[in-house]
Amino acid sequence: MFKNVLFLSAGLAAVLSAAPVAAQTEIAWWHAMDAELGKKLEEIANGFNASQTEFKVIPTYKGSYPETLTAAIAAFRANEQPAIVQVFEVGTGTMMAAKGAVYPVYQLMADNGEPWDPSGFLAPVTGYYSDTDGNILSMPFNSSTPIMYYNKDVFEKAGLDRETAPKTWAEVEEFSKKIVESGAAPCGFTTGWVSWIQLENLSAIHDQPYGTLENGFGGLGTEFTFNGEVQTKHWENLKKWADEGLFEYGGPVGGADAPPKFYSQECAIYMNSSASRAGVINNAKDFEVGFAPLPYYDDVTTDPKNSIIGGATLWALNGKDPEVYKGVAQFFTYLSSPEIQAGWHQFTGYLPVTNAAYELGKEQGYYDANPGSDVAINQITRGTPTANSKGVRFGNLTQIRTVVDEEFEALLAGSKSAKEALDAAVERGNQILRDFEAANS
Amino acid sequence: MQTKRTIFPNKLLPYLLLAPQLAVTLIFFIWPAVQAVKSSFEREDPFGFKTTFIWFDNYKRLFADPTYLNSVGKTAVFAVSVTLLAMSVSLLLAVSVNRVLRTNRVYTTLLVWPYAVAPVVVGILWWFMFNPSIGIAPYLLRGLGINWNHRIDGSHAMLLVIIAASWKQISYNFLFFVAGLQSVPQSLTEAAAIDGAGPFKRFWTIVFPLLSPTTFFLLIVNINYAMFDTFGIIDATTSGGPAQATNILVYKVYADGFLGLNIGSSAAQSVVLMLIVIALTAIQFRYIERRVQY
Numbered sequence: 001m002f003k004n005v006l007f008l009s010a011g012l013a014a015v016l017s018a019a020p021v022a023a024q025t026e027i028a029w030w031h032a033m034d035a036e037l038g039k040k041l042e043e044i045a046n047g048f049n050a051s052q053t054e055f056k057v058i059p060t061y062k063g064s065y066p067e068t069l070t071a072a073i074a075a076f077r078a079n080e081q082p083a084i085v086q087v088f089e090v091g092t093g094t095m096m097a098a099k100g101a102v103y104p105v106y107q108l109m110a111d112n113g114e115p116w117d118p119s120g121f122l123a124p125v126t127g128y129y130s131d132t133d134g135n136i137l138s139m140p141f142n143s144s145t146p147i148m149y150y151n152k153d154v155f156e157k158a159g160l161d162r163e164t165a166p167k168t169w170a171e172v173e174e175f176s177k178k179i180v181e182s183g184a185a186p187c188g189f190t191t192g193w194v195s196w197i198q199l200e201n202l203s204a205i206h207d208q209p210y211g212t213l214e215n216g217f218g219g220l221g222t223e224f225t226f227n228g229e230v231q232t233k234h235w236e237n238l239k240k241w242a243d244e245g246l247f248e249y250g251g252p253v254g255g256a257d258a259p260p261k262f263y264s265q266e267c268a269i270y271m272n273s274s275a276s277r278a279g280v281i282n283n284a285k286d287f288e289v290g291f292a293p294l295p296y297y298d299d300v301t302t303d304p305k306n307s308i309i310g311g312a313t314l315w316a317l318n319g320k321d322p323e324v325y326k327g328v329a330q331f332f333t334y335l336s337s338p339e340i341q342a343g344w345h346q347f348t349g350y351l352p353v354t355n356a357a358y359e360l361g362k363e364q365g366y367y368d369a370n371p372g373s374d375v376a377i378n379q380i381t382r383g384t385p386t387a388n389s390k391g392v393r394f395g396n397l398t399q400i401r402t403v404v405d406e407e408f409e410a411l412l413a414g415s416k417s418a419k420e421a422l423d424a425a426v427e428r429g430n431q432i433l434r435d436f437e438a439a440n441s
Numbered sequence: 442m443q444t445k446r447t448i449f450p451n452k453l454l455p456y457l458l459l460a461p462q463l464a465v466t467l468i469f470f471i472w473p474a475v476q477a478v479k480s481s482f483e484r485e486d487p488f489g490f491k492t493t494f495i496w497f498d499n500y501k502r503l504f505a506d507p508t509y510l511n512s513v514g515k516t517a518v519f520a521v522s523v524t525l526l527a528m529s530v531s532l533l534l535a536v537s538v539n540r541v542l543r544t545n546r547v548y549t550t551l552l553v554w555p556y557a558v559a560p561v562v563v564g565i566l567w568w569f570m571f572n573p574s575i576g577i578a579p580y581l582l583r584g585l586g587i588n589w590n591h592r593i594d595g596s597h598a599m600l601l602v603i604i605a606a607s608w609k610q611i612s613y614n615f616l617f618f619v620a621g622l623q624s625v626p627q628s629l630t631e632a633a634a635i636d637g638a639g640p641f642k643r644f645w646t647i648v649f650p651l652l653s654p655t656t657f658f659l660l661i662v663n664i665n666y667a668m669f670d671t672f673g674i675i676d677a678t679t680s681g682g683p684a685q686a687t688n689i690l691v692y693k694v695y696a697d698g699f700l701g702l703n704i705g706s707s708a709a710q711s712v713v714l715m716l717i718v719i720a721l722t723a724i725q726f727r728y729i730e731r732r733v734q735y
Contacts, residue, residue, distance in 0.1 A: 070699050073487050094702070098488045248574075251592050252682050257574050266574065399701040409683035412593045428508075435703065439486045 024056040027327045028082035031059055032068040032312070033142075036278040040347050048334045055327030057084075064254075065090070065312065066398050072317065076101055081317045083324050084331075086141065088312045092129065093216065093395040095315055096137060097440045103316040103325065104137045105332065112329035120336075120354050124380050128309045128391045132217075138313035139332045140353040142344070144275040145307045145380040146197040148294055151185070153287040154268040158184035165292030169237065172269065172295050176246040179268045188246040189269035190262060192255035195404040196310055197271050197294070198238065199226055204308045204389040206230050206300050216393040220437040224400075224429045227422035230300050235418035239411050249412055252405035259283070273310055274376035277349025291372025293379040305389040307379050311350060342366075351377055395436030400429045474715065480708035487702040499709035508685055509693070509710070515599070516668060516689040522603045523667035527610040528659055534611070535618030536644070549619060556612035560670070564677025567605035571678075591679065595686025598679045602687050605678055606671045614659050621655035622648065661725050665718070690714055 033041045038061055045057045062068040065088035072085040087095055095102055109116035118126055118136050125140045152162040158179040166172040176188020191197055203210045208230050213222040241247035248267055250258025255272075262270035263283040270280075271294060280289055296304040314335075316328050334340060341357035344350060346366055352358040358377065361367060367374040394400060407421040407428075416424065481499055485492045503509050538548045555563070571578045571591060579589035591597040625648050633643045649656075669691050675681060681688035681696055688696065691714065698707025 066700050070702065073702065077489050094487060098486065098490070100490050101488045249592055252680065257572070257592065261574055264574070396701065396703075399697075399703070402696075402700070406682065406684045409593060413595060413684065415684075439484055439491070 023054075025054065025321075025323050025327050027055055027057045027084065027324055027331065029057050029059045029084040029086075029314075030062045030068055030072055030082045031086040032062060032065045032088070033086070034061060036282060037142075037275065037348055040278075040344065044335070044340060044344065047340070048331055051334065052330070055330065057327075057331055066253075069094070069398070076317060076319075079319065081319060083320050083328050084314050084316055086312045087138070087315050089128065089143075089310050089391075090397040090401060092138075092313070093393050093397055093436075096131060096393075097220075097395055097436075101318055102137065103318050104131075104135060105139045105314075105316060106135045106137070108316050108325055109329050109332065112326050114329040114333045120356060122351060122353055122355060122358070122377075122381070124306065124309055124385065124390070125351070125353050127385065128393075129313055138315045139335065141314045141335060142275065142311045142348070142350040143309050143313075143353050144273040144311040144350050145309060145376050146193065146201055146271055146294055147274050147375050147379065148292045149262065149270045149272065149276070149280055150290045150292065151262070151265060151268045151284075151287050152290045154179060154185045154265060155290075158182040158268070162288075163290070165290055166269070166295055167292075168298045169234070169295045170298065173237075173241065173246065176241070176269070177244075180245055185265060185268045186245075187248045187261065187267040188241070189271065190248045190250045190255075190258045190267040191270070192250055192258045192272035192276070193253070193310075194249075194255065194408050195401040198234065198408075199231060199404055200392050201294060201307050202234055203228075203231060204306065204391075205294060205296050205304045207305050207386055207388050209388050210392045211394065214387045215391065217387075217390070220395065220433075220441055222394065222433060224426045224433070227419070227426045230297065232418050232422055234297070235408070235411060235422060239418060242412055249409075252409065253401070274349045274351065275311060277373070278347060289372075291375045293375055303383065306382050306385055308389065308391045309351075309380065346370075346373070349373070349376070351380065394433060395440065396432045399432050403428045403432070477708045477711050477715075480704055481712045482705075483708075484705045487704070495705070499705045500713075503706060503709050503713070508688075511685055512688050512690050512693045515685075515687060516691075518599065519603060519606075519671075519687070519689050520664055520667040523606045523610065523671070524660065524663040526603065527607040527663055528614055528656070530607065531611045531614035532618050535615050535622055536648075538615075538619060539622045549616075552615050553612045555609055556616075558609065560609065560673030561677050563605055563609045564674040567601060567608070567674075568678045571601050591683070593683055595683055598683055598686045602671070602675055602678055605674050606667060609674070610663060610666055614663065617655050617659055618652070621652045625651045657725075661722070664721060669714075669718070690717075 029045065031038075031041060042059055045059045049056050060082070062071045065086075068085065069087050069091045072081060072087070075081045081101075106116060106118070118130075118134075121136070121140055122143070125143050126136060129138055129140060130136050148165060150165055155164075155175070156162040158175075159182060160175055160178060166175045172189060179185050179188050200210060202208075203226055208228050209215065209225045211222045211224045211226070213219050216222040238247055242249060248261055250256070250261060258267075258270060258272065259276065259279060261267040262280070265287060277291075293304075294307060314332070316325065336354055338354065338356040338360040341352055341354050342360040342364070345352040345357055346361060352361060404425050407416065407425040410416045410424075411418055411421040482494060482496060483492050484495050484498070534552060538545045538552070541548060558566070570576050571589065573579050573590045573592055582589045589597055591601045629647050629651075630643050633647055638646070668689070671689070672691050672695065675687055675689060675692045676695075679687045681692045690710065694707050694710045694714065697703050697710065701707075
């Protein structure tokens, strides 16, 4: 019996090694891109697989960003990790602290003799994903920043100019009132990602600190400071607008209810990631969409700062054969080529992460042909970034965002005032930061 | 009582026969439980590079944490409501079906269907019906002047998960109640009817006490179901929100451990859950069973 098995497996091995497929080194790539984005991502992997014969990248959809990160960590503990995992910007703090698990991308590229030029990436991208020594640890792939989408047809119905988007929050309120009162739409505006857009980006745009130690870039001892005056006033307003029916809440985390509210023309204005562009264009069949930067409070600043980064990067995980990493390095080079990057950026609405991709888009006349497609990149590169606007980096930020969502819900339900909700979020958030500090130092 | 016993001379054989089951229990139940107890005394980074033994810190922090105490309260409300609702509705349905003579097979079949639906699908189903933007229920409720929004209103959310979780469990309870009712001797109820007892009196004094073994069994099953088996429903309808209004203990273990990557605290919570199950079962068997007439 045992002999038979041995014989069979030997035969099988012979058959397998004779086939050309077996010569390919497989590279597992776990990602969190679904729907339109997922299809485009698979196209990129197929493109790479067709461009050479040595490696085969196998993309696998692992659910939402938090689910993908959790799956990768669990897999790492069981020694079953993929070579590449896509981790959202919120997980950056966690990944950077996990030194033994990560194969830093700058090192990976150098070890495998692939070209690597950090200055080729967009400045906000390099700034966010570099460690304290200025080395980029993960491969920039899909970076985004929140922008504002609006329904031009509803604007016109409400007696507003269809080409003029609200610039300030005062205008958002004014326009929303007109829209609701005229009956053009039952709701003025909605938003995805409350914690990211209505708190983290709000703080950056108005040059308000989100946390001490340069928003967490300076070390693990950081504490939150997002319960300042500007943030409190904004949350008070959101509550007021929700009560008046001008604003509708789209749910926690990414805000799953927000997109349908915009697509069904229930809400006229919609704030979400620039990467929602593909979905918006696909779903806004019956109306025309306008794109604009996020609004700001003109009584706080007349010079709104850059918005901050979102989206994800690709992390190479330790524990694979050198052969696999050679393929990963080649794949990363393929990914960051201007053609691939520009194609991905133009299809999805993610930022062009390399300057070359942006230049290529300009040359192709893409931005002239698609008005509004450069809103995100203009917004994230405007002005000089300050310590408050270069991003936020905290460990366990996934949990902290959940806390922010919960306190926002408590505010909307009327059980807490804006100040109480933000104070509670700061207090609970600091507790989580201390846990992270204790576990990682 | 027994007069004749079969005796196996081989001392090893019983152990061998038990071995497969013991192995399954050890690998899939005892081993993970031991791991959980071990992790609950440790603090560890998500990737497991650094582990510090911290005695009872995880437990101390847990019981000082208002969100955990909130979760205990929510679990109590949820488990009691689901158990009461699922059992009373299913008993009502079972009694009704028991009275229908000819078509009761059809009703039974129809009423059992929801049991075949996976918890997550149940969650999605109710999520869809009650979705504040696109659901049919909020639309109808608005007509009655109720502004349904379980995204913001915690009590709406709690109501929603209670209804969804009960709906799924009703079929199961129903089957047991129907079987229980059919084993109640017809002669007893007939005798009572001749003595002049009305349907209500007959039910409460004869049928219900005779059903008590079934009811007791279902009580245990339902409480355990509500506390531990409703994860999929919670995850798909509310994800524990809004503002932790439906964050029951078993969901919090998942949220803190898998989403929050706080393994130590999550392990401590699961150990507490384990103790709760042991305590509940012990109480139920020791005190409630005594009053049950078999």
